[in-house]
Amino acid sequence: MGSFFNRYYDRLMGPVERRICHPVRERLLPQIRGAVLEIGSGTGVNFPYYRQADRVAAIEPEPVMREVSAKRARQSRVPIEVIDAGAERLPFESDTFDAAVGTLVFCTIPDPKTALEEIRRVCKPGGTLVLFEHVKMDQPALGKLQDWLTPAWKRMCGGCHLNRNTLQHVEQAGFRIRRTERMYKNLFLIVEAENP
């Protein structure tokens, strides 16, 4: 089922993409500058939104998604290299990137804490972290529902957890939070943070 999800990701996500994700990507990504790291690029859905980045290194560990990412990278306005790697072990020198971007990815990364520490390592001091994620909701009954659904959801949706507390992980990794924005009753979270 996980591989079905990966293969048909763009089609399955179509309605959510048009209604929720596209406006957020359009708001967050075009102004990102410099050397950019994208975590878990999936099918490369963010690539058309980069307009001012000097270059993007996009890591994606899943082969089917990586292949689609590589095709989209060839059509992008800015140079994008798609790399086979997981966020927990990044094949880059320390202090390499001006910005790191993750969209709908910290739900899926098996070890988000280690991943965020690694991202901080490869980001320059003063570098920016931009995330758009779905997270565990504050409302207790909804949060419990997310806990309950997660084991089955994970199996169907390529390892996606519905109940991650991504903001806490970002803070624990040592990033300084500049701005947060909650959407759809706290289901979605935008974080802009800095590597101090």
Ligand SMILES: C[S@@+](CC[C@H](N)C(=O)[O-])C[C@H]1O[C@@H](n2cnc3c(N)ncnc32)[C@H](O)[C@@H]1O
């Ligand atoms: C739900 S998709 C999101 C794709 C894309 N970022 C988007 O906005 O649509 C989650 C992605 O995280 C990737 N992923 C899974 N484990 C990962 C890891 N350890 N490091 C980086 N990415 C990972 C998956 O392969 C998948 O492409």
